[in-house]
Amino acid sequence: MSVVTTTIEVPTPDGAADALLAAPTDGGPHPGVLLYMDAFGLRPRIEEMAARLAGEGYVVLAPNVFYRSGRAPVVELGDLTSPEGRHAMFEQLGPLMAALTPDLAMRDARAYLAALEADERVSDGPVGTVGYCMGGALALRTAAEAPDRVAAAASFHGGRLATDAPDSPHRSFGRIAGEVYVGHADHDGSMPPEQQQLVAKTLADAGVDHRAELYEGAQHGFTMADTAAYDPAATERHWERLSDLFRRCLAG
8 A cells, every 4th residue: 555654743732743644645534543653753764664554554643752852853863773872862862751751741642643533534433552662651651541542552662661650651551441462572671571560460450451472582672673673573573463453453
């Protein structure tokens, strides 16, 4: 299915968020998907991923969640193909991540969902969310924030999903009404085994239809082809799981 990708502005209570919008060229309507970027932000890799998903028959919105600090790229990306380069980037991105509180993120999420709903190419049915790294938590939080709208939510190599913090993402899982998929990276200091187990337990205790899997041997960030963490086999497995989830929950 042929796809067109454009940059749009999404009005929010705090300004305008620049975002990528990928959609089939047939005009639709198609189910909407909110795709949350990793910390490295909107860039060609995120555009590639949004376009691939759109090619399966979805209208995909990928917002710059750091828009309060500027348009993408908010920081100049260095060499992401080495661990040293990634570490240097996180030193710059850390304050931006900390500034995006759950309250701000969910205020934005409502605006992103409204933008999808207003697009005539988006069908009237439920939407899906998917997020990577820090975006994994945002995807799950959005499912809890809008249970009447989100029928499927996926997190891939998401970090810090079940911590001791009072606003830890897992504490909102009881409000999720849709189906959830969580794909954990094996070598991921931000998501140790005890957090992985707590995610699964919390979803199960809440009665959420879910599937949680460990991608053995994969590193945090394994879907990002422009980084040193990229794992082609794990990435293709992620596409299979995501396609299956959205096909069943969004496209019937």
